[in-house]
């Protein structure tokens with residue numbers, strides 16, 4: 001029997017082709033299986049794959065050709081002056097373009113052309129030498145680019161050549177590859193890792209490395225899921241009972257538990273259901289924009305009815321009309337516990353429904369993060385990414401409507417309860433500030449509803465208990481604690497104090513809005529001329545990272561705005577108790593976790609391009625805690 005020859009040894013650094021694409025990345029050889037003639041290699045972002053020898057090349061050959069190409073002055077000129085390098089070109093299409101260009105060329109090319117392709121491909125790879133590339137279509141930047149390319153001919157080089165080929169179509173060479181993911185990827189179930197799916201619909205997908213692989217477990221994994229399923233409802237119960245105490249200090253911990261029947265109120269459940277149905281009705285109204293979400297793994301983009309501002313406006317009118325008709329909204333204050341319990345019941349039933357239906361969902365519709373195969377974990381984290389009943393998107397609706405608008409309704413009810421309980425003609429300054437600040441936050445969120453389509457919740461998290469509970473219970477019944485607290489714990493504010501708190505809120509809001517809008521606009525249309533002044537780092541996924549503007553000053557600049565606003569929400573409640581500061585404390589913990597989760601997720605997605613971003617933008621709002 002003839003033994004296969006082993007060309008590469010364990011530990012060798014070579015270039016490995018990414019499945020379904022013509023892109024090569026630096027990989028380290030870990031093992032060779034003589035039986036299957038496959039090499040086990042590890043990419044720089046930690047992805048392990050098995051490759052055929054024909055999909056591996058010697059690293060040194062790549063670098064030599066790459067350098068020699070970048071020296072050509074003729075080529076440099078053509079790159080920077082080409083009218084084709086306009087802002088129309090999207091960085092997200094770049095990797096796809098390279099892939100398709102290289103593959104298409106490959107059919108007829110000579111050996112020399114193949115060498116050229118190799119050199120083009122390697123420039124796209126997210127290796128450390130990738131520097132912040134300038135965005136397109138701006139003369140000022142083109143000069144800078146020319147200088148930069150003298151030293152480092154990066155992804156923009158490829159951009160020009162490949163643009164014409166971007167529409168060539170999917171990777172027709174898919175069948176040539178026999179690249180398969182290693183079986184031993186721990187707990188995570190490889191949902192979308194079949195090579196067949198890569199590149200099937202869109203060459204963009206083929207160029208997205210680690211993003212298409214199952215993610216590590218979050219929130220303490222399987223054991224953590226059980227913990228959170230029990231802890232979160234218990235914690236909300238604790239807060240709701242505690243805020244109802246005359247002296248809600250920690251010395252009165254734990255608050256007395258009411259009898260079991262005190263939790264149940266059929267009328268409260270009826271109101272919760274009516275409210276959700278009312279919001280659902282507003283959501284399906286054929287008014288407002290139909291916005292597109294970010295591309296899914298299938299390449300498809302979902303459409304969302306973003307009429308949230310209309311929903312909050314109509315809801316306000318409806319509430320005003322109800323109050324005018326004599327409806328006593330202070331019921332919300334007096335039945336807070338029952339309303340919380342009713343919403344919890346709805347959230348649990350919804351989560352069960354979501355989990356059951358996710359069992360019938362196609363693989364490409366599942367969330368990578370909630371596909372561990374463990375029932376408790378997937379139930380908690382959310383198994384299906386975008387569950388829909390026809391066009392009705394359950395996650396988007398719950399994220400933006402009943403809980404968020406309900407938050408404002410509850411705050412308003414607390415202002416009425418304060419007036420009633422303290423015999424006031426108008427709510428206190430503190431209550432007005434808390435109401436207005438949080439109303440501004442919600443109305444702004446609904447006005448810019450489209451922006452949520454590029455947040456982690458919408459893009460990556462499945463819809464399960466975590467979000468259902470968060471949207472329907474956590475947000476409306478814990479974010480309103482400050483207003484609830486003020487009903488029976490008045491805190492007088494002087495006018496200078498009011499002015500200082502308002503200023504703080506406005507500064508926070510400005511940072512929050514500007515930074516979120518900048519990233520959202522960039523993610524939606526990276527070639528928007530209005531953003532052409534921004535500098536970027538291209539990544540192998542085809543998406544780029546901003547390294548100027550707000551995202552170039554500090555990592556997660558939006559979190560700074562969030563924190564300043566959270567401070568402004570707590571200050572009106574004074575310092576007598578810790579409870580109204582709960583939101584501030586919780587929010588810091590939330591952001592620490594979100595930041596850590598996002599940093600490791602981005603590291604996984606973007607590999608060394610993310611490292612480059614972190615080296616370029618050194619400061620972070622949230623210090624690294626774990």
Ligand code: NDP
Nearest residue numbers: 455456457519523544545546547551556558559562594598
């Ligand atoms: P971000 O909006 O900060 O989104 C993080 C994502 O942005 C990353 O995964 C990455 O996604 C992208 N990104 C990161 N760096 C860059 C860069 N340099 N250039 C371009 N894109 C980049 O995170 P969140 O979803 O956590 O937050 C959204 C907002 O909502 C925040 O202001 C947050 O505080 C707020 N929020 C408020 C909550 C509350 O309870 N009040 C709860 C949750 C969020 P990719 O590259 O894949 O596009």
